[in-house]
Amino acid sequence: MRSKLLLPVALIAMMLISCKQEEDANLAENDTTEIFPKGEKITNSNFVGDAWVQMLITADSINRNSVGNVTFAPGARTNWHSHPNGQIILALEGTGYYQEKGSKKRILRKGDVVKCPANLPHWHGAGPDSEFVQLAITSRVSGPTEWLEAVTDEQYRSDHTKD
Known part of the structure; x- marks a missing residue:
């Protein structure tokens, strides 16, 4: 049995x-x-490659900060740009890059945080083989982002990286 x-x-x-x-x-x-929606495809000339943004918080007269969820396709990136009050980047997914003028390119991974200094030109975007998702927190107290020239393919591919 x-x-x-x-x-x-x-x-x-x-x-x-x-x-x-x-x-x-x-x-x-x-x-x-995804934690947040991918958002709308960015169609302006301040980005190289495909990127999408979902604005989570838009600055207003009381809270002067904006928060955007930005998704970069592999190889996509911002142009060089600066913010009068700096910016904070929180890496959510994938592998990305961040570089300040005059410094080595940094590799960003999920959980990394970057505090971009005020008025310092920088760029950020996805690595060549991975989508990259970030939250961009930007103060709008002293004015808009100043957009500069595109990041060249040579600058993007430069092996001057800092893990």
């Missing part, structure tokens, strides 16, 4: 383990889903 029960019990145990593994796989898959 005992051996007759062993097979059904073993089959039920295997099914439960299989269901648990599928549930764990689904949870892991959900960890890589």
